[in-house]
Amino acid sequence: MLRLRTCVLDHLISSPATSPVSSLHRLVSAAALAVSPNPSFAVEEYLVSTCGLTRSQALKASAKLSHLKSPANPDAVLALLAGLGLSTTDIAALVARDPLLLCAQVEKTLAPNVAGLTGLGLSRSEVARLASIGPERFRSRSIVSKLHYYLPLFGSSEYLLRALKRNFYLLSADLDDVVKPNVAYLQECGLGACDIAKLCSRQPWIVTANLERVQAMVECAENIGVPRASGMFRHALHAVAFLSEDKIAARVNYLKNTFSWTDAEVGMAVSKAPTVLARSKESLQRRSEFLISEVGLEPVYIAQRSEIIGHNLEGRLRPRYYAVKFLKENGLLKRDPNYSTVFKISEKAFRKKFIFPHKEAAPHLTEDYDAACKGDVPTNFRFT
Incomplete structure (x- = not known):
């Protein structure tokens, strides 16, 4: 048998x-x-x-x-x-x-x-x-009725499955007593369906926490200088989710010391890019050393454009800096670059502006930049 x-x-x-x-x-x-x-x-x-x-x-x-x-x-x-x-x-x-x-x-x-x-x-x-x-x-x-509610909330089955992998309690949490009141409150705070879907995809625990905890998160987001009406409010909620006030204060203080910011500057930096609060100390230290010591940017410049800190250091910031530095040292740029623009623009736009126009003068630039993006930064970009 x-x-x-x-x-x-x-x-x-x-x-x-x-x-x-x-x-x-x-x-x-x-x-x-x-x-x-x-x-x-x-x-x-x-x-x-x-x-x-x-x-x-x-x-x-x-x-x-x-x-x-x-x-x-x-x-x-x-x-x-x-x-x-x-x-x-x-x-x-x-x-x-x-x-x-x-x-x-x-x-x-x-x-x-x-x-x-x-x-x-x-x-x-x-x-x-x-x-x-x-x-x-x-x-x-109950799984079918739960997904019947969650699919429109998350916008797609792929986003929902990713969220469930992080927090499968989504399918056991009470919809009427827990999830729906949280979603309604987030909507009252000015978050649209798309914002809530993106927030829940990264922090699915938010909609399964008790309402008082969600309200405390909103208060924390406002306390770091991000009002509900701001387009950064969702990012602020993501950054402070489930962090105590003491931990948030400690992270703000670490940012202030690491980037040599004044109280006003660290407040500006956090309000413009609240996700810097979620970065590890090692990550922040490495970015500070690169942006201030190597690139030579002033602390106030970084505070005013703190979204720079969120970019990938090895895969974006370093390769672009070295490519632009090479062009500058070899007289291929008409004026000094704005590093905020250099680091912020899309990869396609960066190549169109800083790589493709110099193929004849610097035939190895594309090759060296590609290598740098993979982590193999040449000591000096080759000119001939």
């Missing part, structure tokens, strides 16, 4: 389903008909030989499955997971994480969930990702 069951599952797993719903029903029916109740069913052996768990994983998981007397329901669950396109390795990981998934009712819960999720526009592979992220919630009947 074990051999028959294994052969059926191997066939199911190796044969991709062509229709997300009808094929799943065929897979479930095939798995259910292939076996009959077995009073001597050994759960631990089943987990190893059929589900692919290690012996230690199976021993731990079997403690939650001692009531199982037949492989019929587990086989149907495995068939459904295989029908979603999950590999044997993926399925083993799911079962090890949530052994009770094997006890979920396929016809009453899992199959309707799959049908409901695909009906919301999720692809079969996205449903599989959802199951992999949180099998505990995948076997809950």
